[in-house]
Amino acid sequence: MSGHDVTSARVVVLEDGEAVAQKMAQWLLDQALAKTDGPFVVALSGGSTPKRLFKIMAEPAYASKFPWRRTHIFFGDDRHVPFTHDDSNYRMTDELLLEHVDLPAENAHPIPADGTAEQDAVWYQSALQDLYGSHHLTPGKPLFDVVMLGMGPDGHTASLFPRQPILQEKTKWVAACTPDNAPHDRVSLTYPAIHSSRNVVFLIEGAGKAEMLARVRSGDESLPASHITSEGEVVFLVDKAAAGELQNG
């Protein structure tokens, strides 16, 4: 049974963060190898949860099997800071993963931070449209094979933060966001862009996320993560600690 939204999504509960990362790494490899009708296009999440996964993917035993040359890596969101900034998701991903694997440089698509966040969002959208081959998303022709997401303690995902105009964005693929009390502007995929996917996978770990995960899983509409959908399957890949408040979790 696969679900297209968070209330019908499959929930896979694993022992701990390492098991979650290992499961995701194997699943991503399987998906990439199975994709034969075009490039494998993935949007990576940021923050701290993906770090374990990226280290696993950078290990030679794994990296040597991955079809990097026909893979394109985009970012679900980033802080609007230079690539050298400590808070840059791109910098973290580059240091833990991209520097260590055979991904062609032109297949890594960081979100730029050259102009205003709005200008860089427009630029990033055009980069996605160039690869997609159209300025319009077509149902049945997903933009991404995989969108990987995390979830924050306030129920945000990517940079879809509570009370932000980006939550209402129904046509743009990428938009800027100024989260309340955050040190940086953000640039993020929007709901329509994330929906245009074969799979959305939430990687969530730690007891600190348990209450919010249960609320999202129940479809609490006050939380941005609850509005995530996919043309294909939405899956929660979580550790036991994060699953602690799920029904029969």
Ligand SMILES: O=C(O)[C@H](O)[C@@H](O)[C@H](O)[C@H](O)COP(=O)(O)O
């Ligand atoms: O740029 C970011 O911070 C992420 O894209 C963000 O959406 C993240 O996935 C969640 O905040 C969870 O972050 P942790 O994995 O650090 O808990």
